[in-house]
Amino acid sequence: MPEGAKYLPRRASELVEEALSDTRVVILNGARQTGKSTLAECCLRDTSNTVKRYLDDPRSRASAIADPVAFLDATGTMLIDEVQRVPDLWLAIKNTVDRDPRPGRFLLTGSARLLGLSTLPDALPGRSETIELFPLSQGEITGTPDGFIDAAFTHGHKIRSEPSELRRRDYLALASRGGYPEAVRRDAPRRRAQFFKSYLDDIMSRDVHQVADIQRISDMRRLIGALAAQSSGLLNYSRLSSDLAIPLTTVRDYVGLLEIIYLIRLIPAWSTNATARAISTPKLVFTDSGLAAHLLTGITNDAATGGLIETFVLGELTRQLTWSHTMAQLHHYRDRDGYEVDAILEDNAGRIVGIEVKAAETVRTDDFRALRILQRRLGDRFHAGYVLYCGDQQLPFGDQLACLPISTLWSTPAP
Template identity: 80%
Template sequence: MQKAKDYLPRKASRLVEEALGDTRVVIVNGARQTGKSTLAELCLVSHSDVVRRYLDDPRTRASAEADPVAFLDAPGTMLLDEVQRVPELWLTIKHIVDRDPRPGRFLLTGSARLLGLSQLPDALPGRSETIELFPLTQGEINNEPDGFVDAAFAYGSQLQVIPSELRRRDYLALASRGGYPEAVRRTTPRRRAQFFRSYHDDIMTRDVHQVADIQRSTDMRRLVRTLAAQSGGLLNYSRLSSDLALPESTVRDYVGLLELIYLIRLIPAWSANATTRAVATPKLVFNDVGLAGYLVSGVTNDATTGGLIETFVIGELARQITWNQTMPRLHHYRDRDGYEVDAVLEDNAGQVVAIEVKAAETVRADDFRSLRVLQRRLGDRFRAGFVLYCGDQQLPFGDNLACVPLSALWTTAPH
């Protein structure tokens, strides 16, 4: 486990500790190298009778496969690390917690969306809770409040934002660093690039093959690099199929696998009519902008730069809403007239906070064009609209509309 002095506290730790207090099976799910094992270990420090099993050890894995019942026999809490490696344990876990309903019976970690794996014979409805762990937020890295989403819903465009000293080049540097703890600790671009190279190779040679039988790994690698160059854009399966000379069905399968192992995220389209969301075109973003930047290094233009800044912002929003109080749903907006909004956050009451991202240090009234269209269509449901940009200050641009620095995402207090 990481030394305590190197550990950056995670906001998700509170969620894990709360779940262990009232839920039989707690699952910490997320990409490789996001700190799941360390988080799980630290959340069990105060627990007694903890048994730890690490399934990346071949001997431990062989024991689990040979006799799952004996392997899982323990009086207190059992930590099972990398549980997706032994799907045979799933039914035995269900059997045990059905007969011993004490909370905190199992703490599982996995490097794939476990319930999406075809090898798993059954889910654990009513018995489990999943906490997703993503790369570090800027707030976690810098010990900032990470409260923008809660503040936006609480105060609308009147939220209080701290002026920023960061500029476009600074945000691009933060984006290129990404949020994997190991990448954050490395202090030079060359060493960070070496981490991303090794990480990408591990994902392609290990994680992908854990969840599917990929016959032509070179096709998957080509797809990943192509998607990195398009991160922040709409997902067009037909165009990808044509560009890569692959069947569209193969592209769809590969994209599903990449989402399963937390390499990418699909942001669904938003509409006032809920029935249209499932058929509208999703937006694709990498879960770590640093990895996306590494994969497109050498390809520098306005499109890739804008896509990386948008990926950076959406990543911060997506991580923040996994543990904040409001817990809104994240979408993007696009209509037939060409109006687009990069992020649409909708809470359970139907209130909407809409966000446009600009990779520029200045803002014009025209940058609010799509936000105003959405505001007119939503009426009272429109809580606030923001343009997040690379400048230094918060400025009003009309009723419930304002521009704020990108750093407001992590420096703003929630209340």
């Protein structure tokens, strides 16, 4: 973090501290520039006998490669930053914690989905806990509760939302800012654009090459631009291959790689026996709406605007799921008749909360059509359905259905 910059507390800090109290290896995983190193240091600030190793430092990396066992020798908690840079450490860590199973032995950070990397020789089943750190949520930025998911499953359609002063242009500004701490700190659009440009360059020159041997970086860049234009849409590998003149297998490999390094996220389709007409194609979203907006600079049509607002909302839901007490999964729904629900939240009891996202400042009865169809098909499993929109107030639209301002996501306290 730049000297003098204000640190914004992260909700993941409590998760990390809890995990260190009872788990041998805690992995803090997420995209580059989300603040993993800063968070890890803050979590260990009051812990004695800590040792910190940074594998971005060539000397530390050389030491870890030369003698992994000696590198890990420490009596207290060891922080290893960017652990994916030395895959040989993985087995050495496993051996170390097997011999000494005290909790809180290692706090590891990585800029890729570590357990998905083929370069890692083994996982740590039963020995580790992974906590994902995403870009800042709106609640973390503004100091508001971020309790929508827990409130939705507790109160259903009786959830209470405060009137919002935000309108469509405000939500577009928030979506375009995104949540990377460095982008949030930059008020000037030109300076923020420079951050995103440098970020993408860094991704291409460092992260991509860490996890795969990419021969044609220009193809990867073109694919990223095309994916930004489709963010929050269904992922169509064949169309991308045809439009970009890139082999289908290459497109699939590149998309998988971009998910590993947290640039994008695939939201799985949801279905049940009650909705047999559902399709199984995943939805693709950028992890950070600000980066997607940067890639869409100059494109101002309604489809791009709607996609950006939906990407923003899905990002807020994704962040909240990492700390909400409700154990829920995020999906999307679309059937073969064309009816779709932008987000499906399903808890462990099988209850469903459906969410539609609208980039408009008004809501019509017709905006609830897909939610009503889903409600009829699911019966008692349907807990609540919301249309999140750019307007100012909450309004009922029938049994278990309501429209809510998008800001309800972060302004609502958890029960």
